Amino acid sequence: MVSFLYSPDVDQLSHSGSRQNFVNRWIWGGLDPRxxxxxxxxxxxxxxVIEKLGERNDYQGVGLLNFNNSEISYWKHLMPDATHVALQLDYADKNMTWDSLYPEWIDEEQEKEVPVCPSLPKPETLRKRLDLIAVKLPCRNEVNWSRDVARLHLQLAAASLAASAKGLYPIHLLFITERFPIPNLFTCKELVVRDGNVWLYKPxxxxxxxxxxxxxxxxxLSLPLQDRERVYSGNPQREAYATILHSAHVYVCGAIAAAQSIRLSGSTRDLVILVDETISVYHRSGLEKAGWKIRTIQRIRNPKAEKDAYNEWNYSKFRLWQLTDYDKIIFIDADLLILRNIDFLFGMPEISATGNNATLFNSGVMVIEPSNCTFQSFDGTY
Structure with missing residues (x-):
């Protein structure tokens, strides 16, 4: 649950020394070092960054999460005509770890139990209008900085507050952090501007x-096993199935069979196949007759793979994000068969995939959203 203080009340509390320490710990998160x-x-x-918002006078409400008392006062100085709401988020249970959110295994078949995620405290919908929500994110562990429960929790809370807006006015999210926010939640396409450690999004x-x-x-499970029949109505012209062939032609027959299985399932979405120069004209002709639209790519080497290893060129999958004439892609490995219609997966966000060894996922089937800025981020330019 999120409770809130209006900034004038925060200023009044600052005149009391003991009260000051209490408020600083309360807003700042000092009671929980995470x-x-x-x-x-x-x-x-x-x-x-704020100057990119245009007229600051148009911003009636500014929500502030995880800022201390002096920082809130500075926000008031920057945007004096806005009402500042200092948000407090109840902490996640101290026993909650990243492994509890991303376990190595769950009972997907639900033979013994239905797997359920531990709950994180959620913010309540505020009645006050918020045009800008600013959040200061922790980043303590340089190695596993992204696998941090508190950091995740704060971003989910900010997203929830933004999502509670009725859409009658634009809302922006501003993060102060050394590392980028969760890209699956706040995409680079929604990034308005970044300056140093300040990131502004319009989600x-x-x-x-x-x-x-x-x-x-x-x-x-995002899609429970018993929930087999799903109806999805998207934009078929902007959605496609895709696969990739590189380095060898041995999977050409598999790709042809995959195309036929997609059509037999009843899907009419485009079929796009990425191939490199090792796939001959003869094999490309067979792929086209099977229904694949050919896109020629330059393959990308996996710098961590050994020479001639099976995964030496598997970074070529990054090229999928360059298919920007589509909004959604369901990628399947070329040796897979589709046994029933899975068009409903186009309704899932990026990245939707099957888990594989805790925080990792199996990229043999995945839903992605093509974007040039996402592709550039794989090279460290985002």
Whole structure:
């Protein structure tokens, strides 16, 4: 649950020494070190980013999450005409770990139990209008900085608050963090501007609502086994099945069979296959007759793979994100067969896939959303 204080009340509390310490711990997260961020805010960068919002007078409400008392006062100085709401989020259970959200195994067949994710405290819908939600994220572990329960929790809370908006006015999310926010929740296509450690997003609140309906981690099935019949009505012209062939032609027959299985399932979506120069004209002709639209790519080597290993060129899958004439792609490995219609997966967000060894996933079948900026991020430019 999120409770809130209006900034004038916060100022009044600052006149009392003991009360000051209490409020700082309360807003700042000092009672739980997992939520503490020791990052110094560069207010010049914040000012540059806020200027991208246009007329600051149009911003009636500013929600502030995980900022201390002095930082809230500075926000008031930057946007004096707005009502500032200092948000407090109840902490996640101290026994909750990343492994509990992303276990190595769950009972997918539900033979003994129905797997359920542990719950994170959710914010309540505020009646106050918020045009901008600013969040300061912790980032303590440089190695596993992205696998942090508190960091995840704060971002989910911000997304929930943004999604509660009725869509009558635009809403922006501003993160202060050394590392980028969760790209599956806040996509690079929605990034308005980044300056230093300040990231400003303008999310699609309807898409956010859909994403927040999904389980928090791999601790629960997004699509329960008994829920087999799903109806999805998207934009078929902007959706496609895709696969990839590189380095060898041995999977050409498999790709032809895969195309036939998709058509036999009743799907009419485009079929796109990425091939490199090792796939001959003869084999390309057979793929085209099977229904695949040929796209020629330059393969990408996996720098961690050994020479001539099976996964030496599997980074070529990154090229899928360059299929920007489509909004959604269901990727399948070329040696798979589709036994029933799975068009409903186009309604799932990026990245939807089967879990594989805790935080990893199996890329043999996955839903992606093509984007050039996402592709560039794989090279560290995002």
């Amino acid at each position: 939520y503490v961020s020791d990052l110094d805010v560069n207010w010049d960068d914040v000012m540059k 699609d609140v309807n898409v956010l609502r859909d994403k927040l309906q999904l389980p928090v981690g791999s601790c629960e």
